[in-house]
Amino acid sequence: MNKFGFALTMAASLMGTTLMADVITATPGQAVNIVLLPKFLGILPFDQADRGAQEAAAELGNTGTYQYIGPTPENSAAGQIEMLTTATTQKQGVVMLSNNAGDQIAPTAEAAQAAGTKVVTWDSPIPSGKGESVFVAQVDFGSIGTVMADMVFDEAGGAGEFAVLSASPDAANQNAWIEAMKGVLASDAKYKDLKLVDVVYGNDQSEESYNRALGLVDKYPDLKVIMAPTTVGIVAAAKAMQDEKLCDKVKVSGLGLPAEMVSYTMNGCAPEFALWSFVDLGYLTYYTSYLLATGSIKGEIGEEFAAGRMGNFKIDEDPGRAGAKRVLMGPFTVYNKDNVEAASK
Amino acid sequence: MARLMTWEGLLALLFLATFAGNVVLAPEFLTLQNQINLFQLSIEKIIVALVMTLIIINAEIDLSVASVMGLSACTFGYLVTGGFPAAGAIVVCLAVGLVAGMINALLIARAGIPSLVVTLAMLIGFRGFARVLVKDQSMGDFPLWVTHLGQDALLGPLPLSLVLFLVFLAGLGILLHRTGFGRQIVVIGTNAEVARFSGLNVARVKTVLFLMSGFIAALAGLLYAARLGSVRGDAGTGFELDIITMVLLGGVSIFGGKGSMTGVVLSILIILNLRNGMALTNITGHIQTGVIGVLLIASVLIPNLTNDLRVRRAKA
Numbered sequence: 001m002n003k004f005g006f007a008l009t010m011a012a013s014l015m016g017t018t019l020m021a022d023v024i025t026a027t028p029g030q031a032v033n034i035v036l037l038p039k040f041l042g043i044l045p046f047d048q049a050d051r052g053a054q055e056a057a058a059e060l061g062n063t064g065t066y067q068y069i070g071p072t073p074e075n076s077a078a079g080q081i082e083m084l085t086t087a088t089t090q091k092q093g094v095v096m097l098s099n100n101a102g103d104q105i106a107p108t109a110e111a112a113q114a115a116g117t118k119v120v121t122w123d124s125p126i127p128s129g130k131g132e133s134v135f136v137a138q139v140d141f142g143s144i145g146t147v148m149a150d151m152v153f154d155e156a157g158g159a160g161e162f163a164v165l166s167a168s169p170d171a172a173n174q175n176a177w178i179e180a181m182k183g184v185l186a187s188d189a190k191y192k193d194l195k196l197v198d199v200v201y202g203n204d205q206s207e208e209s210y211n212r213a214l215g216l217v218d219k220y221p222d223l224k225v226i227m228a229p230t231t232v233g234i235v236a237a238a239k240a241m242q243d244e245k246l247c248d249k250v251k252v253s254g255l256g257l258p259a260e261m262v263s264y265t266m267n268g269c270a271p272e273f274a275l276w277s278f279v280d281l282g283y284l285t286y287y288t289s290y291l292l293a294t295g296s297i298k299g300e301i302g303e304e305f306a307a308g309r310m311g312n313f314k315i316d317e318d319p320g321r322a323g324a325k326r327v328l329m330g331p332f333t334v335y336n337k338d339n340v341e342a343a344s345k
Numbered sequence: 346m347a348r349l350m351t352w353e354g355l356l357a358l359l360f361l362a363t364f365a366g367n368v369v370l371a372p373e374f375l376t377l378q379n380q381i382n383l384f385q386l387s388i389e390k391i392i393v394a395l396v397m398t399l400i401i402i403n404a405e406i407d408l409s410v411a412s413v414m415g416l417s418a419c420t421f422g423y424l425v426t427g428g429f430p431a432a433g434a435i436v437v438c439l440a441v442g443l444v445a446g447m448i449n450a451l452l453i454a455r456a457g458i459p460s461l462v463v464t465l466a467m468l469i470g471f472r473g474f475a476r477v478l479v480k481d482q483s484m485g486d487f488p489l490w491v492t493h494l495g496q497d498a499l500l501g502p503l504p505l506s507l508v509l510f511l512v513f514l515a516g517l518g519i520l521l522h523r524t525g526f527g528r529q530i531v532v533i534g535t536n537a538e539v540a541r542f543s544g545l546n547v548a549r550v551k552t553v554l555f556l557m558s559g560f561i562a563a564l565a566g567l568l569y570a571a572r573l574g575s576v577r578g579d580a581g582t583g584f585e586l587d588i589i590t591m592v593l594l595g596g597v598s599i600f601g602g603k604g605s606m607t608g609v610v611l612s613i614l615i616i617l618n619l620r621n622g623m624a625l626t627n628i629t630g631h632i633q634t635g636v637i638g639v640l641l642i643a644s645v646l647i648p649n650l651t652n653d654l655r656v657r658r659a660k661a
Contacts, residue, residue: 041629071630074583079630081573082386086624089379102483104573107496169481170577201481 023312024296024305031064032093032293034286037083039100039124039171039204041070044257045231045278046098049122052282053096059308060290064093073205077101077170081108084119088112094289098123102170106130118292118299122285123278124173129324133292133299134315136285137326138276141173142319144229145180147334148254149191151272152225155251159193160224163216165237165254167204167230176320177229197223202233209236217241217250228254234273238264258335258343265340276332284310284329301325352596352648356611363618371625377502383621385572388506389414389565390584391613394591395510395517396561398609400554401592402521404534404601405453405460407555409467410562411584412475413445417566419475422484422576431488439563445471446559447552454551468585476578485575495571506568513561518606530554534601590637591616594644615640 036053038046050068057066071079080101085108087095095112099105099121109119109131118133119126125135152162164181166174178199185191197220202209213226213236226241228234234256241247247269256273264270287307291297297305297315304314310329318326335343367374384391393410400407417438424434445467452463499505521527529550533540541547570576595612597604616637623633 041631067627069627069629072634075630075634082620082624085382085386086621089373089376089382090625091373101573102577103485103575104483104577107492107572107574111496170483199481 022304024291024303026060026287026291026296026306027294028059028061029063030290030294032062032290033064033090034062034066034289034293035083035087035092035095036066036068036282037080037087037095038068038070038098040073040076040079042073043204043232044260045123046070048278049098049282049285052277052279052284053286054282055279056283056286056290056308060287062290073203076168077104081105084108084112088115088117091115092117093293094118094120096285096289097121097126099126100124100168100171102126102172103128103130104170118289120285120289120292122281124171125318125321125324125326127172127175127321129318129321132324134288135318135321135324135326136281136288137318137328137330138278138281139330139332140319140328141176142180142183143330144177144274144332145182145184147274147332148177148181148227148229149184149188149194151253151274151334152194152227153191154272155253156194156224161195161197161220161222162225162227163198163200163220163223164196165209165212165216165226165228165230165233166199166201167233169201171230174229180320181227202228202230202236204230204232206232206236209233210240213237213240213252214244217244217246223250226250226252226254228252228256231255231257231260231275234270235260235264238270242267242269256335258340259345261335262340262344265335265337272334272336274332274334276329280310281329283308284313284327288313288327299325353605353608353611355647356594356596356608356615360611360615360618363615363622367618367622367625371622373625374622379621379625381498381502381504381507383617384507384510385504387587387617387620388504388510388572389569389581390588391591391617392506392510392513392565392568393558393562393584394588394609394613395513395606396554396558397588397592398595398597398604398606399517399521399530400460400558401589401597401599402534402601402604403530403551403554404537405551405554406464406589406599407449407460407558408464408585409445409449409471410558410565410588411581412468412471413442413559413562414566414569414581414584415475415579416445416471416478417442417563418570418576418580419478419484419578421487421567421570423478425487425491426484431491435567438567439560442559442561442563442566443556444559445563446556449559450552450555453555454548472578472582475580479576479578481578483575483577487571487574491571492574495568495574506572509564509568514606514610521606526550526553531602534603536602590641594641596644596648 112119113131121132122136126132200212202212226237228237234254238252241250252270253273255275284307291305292299297303306312313327315325318324420441421434421438425431452458453460494505500508529545533547591613595609
């Protein structure tokens with residue numbers, strides 16, 4: 001591991017991107033108790049993040065404990081608040097949180113920080129940034145707006161009505177992406193013939209999302225695209241269009257997992273979608289958390305650190321949330337029939 | 346021995362067992378902060394469970410409580426976000442609770458429609474109002490004193506909501522077990538027809554109960570909003586089932602006429618301790634729900650089975 005860290009530092013200095021001394025590396029073998037708290041249990045992306053976190057834990061030789069716990073989907077917000085409270089009571093070192101409770105969790109997160117439990121968010125941040133040490137962003141929230149707008153543009157053939165099928169109304173990541181997409185649509189004349197007619201919420205429940213997708217088709221007969229920036233919503237919408245034999249008329253796009261989307265991409269129901277690696281996101285979040293809890297980094301803007309196989313990252317200001325800090329992972333991959341089969345294996 | 350064979354006796358044993366189990370398995374369990382958190386995380390439910398006890402003993406049910414909580418919380422969020430002073434908004438929300446209770450009471454006590462039907466309709470109706478108010482947003486940014494009251498210690502280590510719980514527990518316990526009104530609740534719950542013929546004002550008792558339920562549910566909704574610092578349309582969704590679970594496990598008969606505040610308090614303590622213990626030992630949400638479910642099934646089965654047994658023995 002030391003060799004690995006050394007090699008990375010060398011690599012960084014050889015690339016000449018930064019001064020070698022500036023990049024902070026982890027001291028392996030320390031004991032930090034870490035909890036991975038996703039929005040809820042039971043969907044693939046979060047399990048992938050768990051895999052990435054475990055990979056990082058093994059690499060760092062953390063002698064502390066690691067727990068992957070989460071609430072049920074129906075009880076997501078209240079459950080997250082309860083689990084963060086419990087983790088604070090247990091004096092856990094870090095809780096890695098994909099927040100689904102909006103700012104409702106902020107008081108609990110502040111109490112956690114006050115008691116010495118750090119809160120590192122990933123996937124979905126605390127909107128106000130209160131109680132949050134740093135947010136590990138999967139992708140730049142502004143640039144995802146462009147990708148979403150472009151995918152809608154492609155699938156609608158440049159003009160027509162489309163709707164957004166989101167997760168829950170309080171998911172900060174979803175809201176930020178939708179806002180970013182609206183901004184892109186308004187700012188470039190290229191998109192002037194695209195019309196966003198509605199934003200609905202399926203709460204990341206398959207059946208609810210499925211019904212919301214069908215509801216959209218009923219309500220807007222001229223609908224051309226359903227944009228679902230959530231892995232649960234996009235599968236449900238694609239299945240709904242396939243079941244109703246509407247795939248020629250209404251296309252589905254958004255953020256999805258290749259393994260879950262491959263059949264819909266190949267049969268044309270969802271010709272194009274995007275995603276980043278949740279394994280990497282879990283891995284990077286774990287590194288960030290470990291460095292923070294061991295005091296190697298303070299969580300301040302400008303600090304640069306090495307995160308194992310993924311290279312160097314820097315803490316900067318979150319452009320979407322005043323006063324909040326983020327580590328930007330990026331990039332993402334756009335999947336279509338040319339590359340989805342390979343990625344789904 | 347006979348004393349231990351009562352439902353309360355069994356609950357007390359079960360409570361001691363969960364408590365002891367927690368002490369052994371979770372080192373953090375006995376800390377003061379954890380004991381307060383344990384109540385605080387479910388405080389709105391357990392406050393409403395107290396008034397639900399009276400209603401179920403009265404042989405009625407109020408399925409609309411969680412929706413009234415949501416409506417009250419959302420009304421608060423809506424008004425404060427709209428620039429209305431928070432103190433005034435609290436008064437409005439409590440009034441909303443009374444109006445909700447009055448609607449229930451009129452339909453149940455005066456129009457004679459079964460409470461199951463009325464409050465099921467209101468569960469949907471009041472939730473609908475709440476969602477209309479806040480739409481798909483979340484509303485927050487309450488004044489500091491509101492969140493302070495919702496989150497911080499007020500009396501010694503006790504936050505306001507826990508103080509309120511204790512006050513309601515004492516007040517409603519005395520009302521049920523030590524007053525004429527309490528006896529009327531039980532008598533009507535045992536047999537409303539007989540009660541009516543013996544001159545009791547059944548409609549009045551039921552009206553008072555549903556008004557109390559609406560008011561306390563609205564108050565619980567406000568506490569929920571203050572504790573979390575923001576609200577959304579689904580605030581409190583599904584809480585009614587958890588609340589009814591607490592009451593039934595407490596030995597209150599769903600057919601009315603039977604039950605005690607002691608039983609319900611023990612049942613609340615068991616459920617909270619179980620949840621807390623499972624959380625501290627890192628047992629996930631799905632299993633927690635399962636364990637509570639099994640407990641409820643047992644609470645329905647055991648009294649019936651032991652009853653059967655007794656009847657069979659008597660015959661033999």
